[in-house]
Amino acid sequence: MKKDSARMRKVKSVMAKLPMMLTCAEFEAFVLDHLEGTLPKRQRLIFRMHLKVCRDCRSYLAAYERSVELGKAVFQDPESPVPGEVPEDLVKAILAAKQ
Numbered sequence: 001m002k003k004d005s006a007r008m009r010k011v012k013s014v015m016a017k018l019p020m021m022l023t024c025a026e027f028e029a030f031v032l033d034h035l036e037g038t039l040p041k042r043q044r045l046i047f048r049m050h051l052k053v054c055r056d057c058r059s060y061l062a063a064y065e066r067s068v069e070l071g072k073a074v075f076q077d078p079e080s081p082v083p084g085e086v087p088e089d090l091v092k093a094i095l096a097a098k099q
């Protein structure tokens with residue numbers, strides 16, 4: 001356990017040195033760039049840190065990635081039927097992240 005707390009202290013000291021931390025709204029603005037891989041290195045680091053500490057944004061990102069995948073699946077196979085309904089847990093995750 002001693003090792004963990006030393007590690008946490010280190011993480012906190014690194015975080016304290018960062019010029020800025022993301023708010024959840026800023027995180028949301030970065031999601032698209034993150035998925036496209038166009039986030040600059042520094043923003044990517046801050047983005048990942050927020051993801052580690054913020055459960056809401058983790059579920060938001062997971063829901064976002066899932067909806068992108070659903071969209072791609074439909075796009076790649078136009079003959080396939082469009083999913084009739086959005087999965088209930090996806091809706092819940094998006095709503096929870098928005099609150």
Ligand SMILES: [Zn+2]
Binds near residue numbers: 023054056
């Ligand atoms: Zn957040």
